[in-house]
Amino acid sequence: MELRRFAFIALIIVVMFGTIVAIGSSRTSPGILIVSMLATTIAVATPLTLGALSGLYCERAGVVNIGIEGMMLASAFFGWFAAIYMNTILKMPPLLSLWLGVLAAIVTGGLMGLLHAVLSVTFKVDQIIGGTVINLLAVGISGFFNRQLFFEKGSIFGGQVPHAPGTLPAFHVPILADIPVVGRIFEQQPIAISAILLVFFTHYVLFYTRWGLRTRAVGEHPRAADTVGINVARMRYANVIIGGLMAGLAGAYFTLESVPSFEPGMTNGRGFISLAAMIFGNWSPFGAWSAALVFGAAQALQINLQFFRELIPPQWAFLQQASIVGLVPYLLTMLILTGIIGRTTPPAADGVPYEK
């Protein structure tokens, strides 16, 4: 990673963590504060990391995906619905219901990915428009079914929001989670942990396997790939669907790991911020992850500030406003896109339909 980008990431982390230490140290020791911030940062970076990986698979194969937001939203809804359905109607145990919910979310994401592939590979629709279609469709479908299934009188749940089976329990990473103080970082919920594993896995796939070499070839110069017998359409289909699966897992985070409920529009732009993380990370898994952590830190700050609300000194009163601190990720995204923190290069054929 170039120096400028590394310095920027370090700076943001220091500012975010420093603010919390400065405000909260009168009540809690800095060490515990930093560990807690770090643990929260990793957790809230989960959907961003997975969203960025979703974009990564698609764009490394040459398909721009701005539909991550919609893929996440639809997956969040159907994952949640499936979990409740299993638990309430089919009387399955809560934990099993949750895991089947995760599966349903992943499948939903995969189907959305398939739709995106059909639009952009087969029908060669402008890929940004295709992504917008997915975003709109997700808002419509999740909103419609949310009301139809849960709030209408004749619906399966009888017009009442049924009790949700809770959230996925945290997982203690053996040994590491038992370290005093720092161990807290290694006590994460399963989707957060799998996000990190998927970062490593994606790096391996992209740069050390046949699949990765071909994927990147298709994203850089599809005709060259075609002339050595690689089926460009098939590679793009597969990668966009894999991207959809990633976004689906990210969607599961919202309703099955973070909070046990669904709100219309609850992804709140996280899909788009994921894209920014992917760009800032220069289309590489570890780069994307570190950018996701930057955004995670900003959000962790917002969460922790709420916690220390009454300790905020009066001259910093604006920090009490969630809607002001909440601007930080959006402003960061715009700053990153200016490229002043380091230029990035997209895959050469990104966004270009392949015409034989």
Added chain:
Amino acid sequence: MMTQTDKSGNQVVLEAKGITKRFPGVLANDRVDFDLRQGEIHVLLGENGAGKSTLMNVLYGLYHSDEGQFFRNGQPISIDNPKDAIAQGIGMVHQHFMLIPVFTVTENIMLGEEEMKNAVLDRKGVAKKVRDLSHQYGLDIDPDALVIDIPVGVQQRVEIVKTLYRHADILILDEPTAVLTPQEVDDLFRIMRGLTTKGVSIVFITHKLKEVLAIADRITVMRAGQVVGTVTPAETDEHQLAAMMVGREVILTVDKPPAEPGEDILQIEDLHVADQRGLEVVKGVSFTVKAGEILGIAGVQGNGQTELVEAITGLRPVKLGRVLLNGQEVSGKPPRPIIEAGMSHIPEDRQRHGLVMSYPVADNLILCTYYIAPFAKGLVMNEPAVEENAYRLVKQFDVRTPSPFVTASKLSGGNQQKVIVARELSRPVKLLVANQPTRGLDVGSIEYIHSQIVAIRDQGAAVLLVSAELDEIMALSDRIAVMYRGEIVEIVQAGSVTKAELGLMMAGSHIH
């Protein structure tokens, strides 16, 4: 069927019979027959658009033929995609290289035929094989280099090794000499000869008839999608080949009175320009173009010509140095004031810079002058004037179009270029910058555009001509500047040097 041999006793390794390929509105291949013998170099000669590349792309499985059949060693084969072609031992080096710039040489070569070791790509193992192949055939390449960092000539060798790595014994080379200096062409020919002695049979596609006689065992000429005939070098000469290609006698030289140079119009002083990556690709260039003369810039593509032209025309920032047009400094200015000072520009890439493909011809004809009278009155466009201009220029410059209101995308390449020439020459011209003005055009359009360039010179304009076609440079220029690695090697009077000497200069050697 028995393995086929022909009269001379050489085995026919590949045969095409009755290949027909239609594109919407075009019959690209019309019942084409073609055969290739073991160990020969078979030249496929024809103008741009004659159907040579189409035929080979059909053979390579990139297009599907509408009719016809291929035979390999006498057996009928069907090739639906490049994979089938590769399996049949056919390798193709495309006109635009099929290499991925950000991959290493090894990665490019193994792509599609990857080898794994311990669940990761075996880059080391393949690199060793590449090294062995390159020694065996005398094709010097570095397996670990990034393609983006190696020169075009080496990239071409990578492409050849790529086919050998796949055990190809039929090699198709599509216009391989377009990017090479005459000396590099000689090297390539030597490599090709070497390959044929090792049993490789080669199809060599070209439209340059001068190099054909030097290398071919047999020559098949195509015109307008059909095979005109197959001859051997012994029984033909340049003039006969040219006539076969074009269908009529071709004047191989441009009729041009001697230049009458006037005052200095374009002065370039110690110009430095950087490319997209920030690397300096024009390094201290100085020259002058006078009114009434054509200065040709010769050089292999990618030696800074593009950036030089872009800097002169205001499309690219100048790092250092000065550009003076009519004595006024224009370096660092955007295109509009330079255009208004009398610069006309036929750009290198007509579809990217020269035209808005989705616009009607009429709008393309006012692309640079839409805002001034008579095409605009204040802020409002004057449609009758735009139409009148379109009808007039289409007629005057012989643009073949059903109407001035069809989009530029519907026109043939030659007519698209005529639209640009019409637009650029229909306003008062002090300086014409023409970059690759005839690339990819048919002979008729080339002759027409050459005559227009000479005509504008005779009207007193200064002309800066940039071309990778040495023949074009030699036919049109009054003086020739040779560019190599961002510098002007030498500026000579046209007619005072031979083609071979120019070729040496294009490789960086000084003659005088």
Added chain:
Amino acid sequence: MESNEQPKKGTISIIVDIFKRSAGAMLVPVLAVFTAMLVGALVIWGAGGNPIAAYIGLFEGAFGTARALSETTVWATPYIFAGLAVALAFKGGLFNIGAEGQLALGAVAAAWIGYALPDVLGVQIPGFIHLFLVVVGGLLAGALWGAIPGWLKAKTGGHEVINTIMMNYIALNMVSFLLNGVMKDPNPLNVIARTPLIASGARIPAIIEGYRFHWGFILALVVAFFIWWLLWKTTLGFEIRTAGANPDAAKYAGINVARTIVLTMAISGTLAGMAGVIEVTALNYRHELGFSQGYGFDAIAIALLGKTHPLGVVLAAILFGAMRNGATRMQFMTQIPVDVIQVIQALILLFVAADAIIRYIYRIRTSEERMVLTRGWGG
């Protein structure tokens, strides 16, 4: 005139020609709407509703009575402005997903000038001057919110798609902050995040007493005509379209592409802002949080359904307005949630964007130039 090839045509044949051409151009959008309604019917049926009853309710609610018609125009008005905003940006090769934020800021600025400016200045402002200030203030806010991503695109290459989306979230956060704080209606009975009413002098009066049909709709039609004129009859329009169709050729031809991008986005933002201004001055006389939710994305569907042509945008906006308006009656009559409209609208966008699907289903052979709207991330 001397040139004899030039075809001379009578007025009537020209009109027939235009009709033929627009009928051809409208074929795919009309079929797209039809197909989306069909799929929508399946969704309704699948969710246990009666699609025929639902669509009858939808139609009655949209056009059944004078009041329904009036309400349809009320819904269509901001759609026309926002749709024009997106369509104009598309013409300039830019994808403005930020109409939502531009609209909201335009409304907030207009509302503030409308209720607070006289007090801040401490003077009485004559009605028409006040109205003028309200309108100009709102438009400037929208223009600014559009111009920022335009400027970022021109100067840094930051892609306007993500930047306009980010500007949406920033605008919504800011508006929420303001409407819950300093700009909140101080009326002790008020619990909603909304501004006070604007001064009566700064309001545009109703056209017909008792109906909400307002001058904004008429203005929207006028503006649509103006945008058509701007795009196809002026040198600025030529520059916008050229920079959009081929920025490299535009630069080659001497057009200042960076300036054109900023200008296009500013005009686009102005149009979106105007949607907000009209809601404040002619309809609600205040701005309320959440009022503008979803306009930005609907505007994209409208612009594409209208094939980015101002006339098409007007027709598409009326269709969308009618759907939104009729949906309430549909829900009342058949218990189908209004949200189904959003599904249908998304499907319309899907079929318009992937017109190859429509062409395939209905075996339409007409070859048309593919609309090139946006490019990848680029530089």
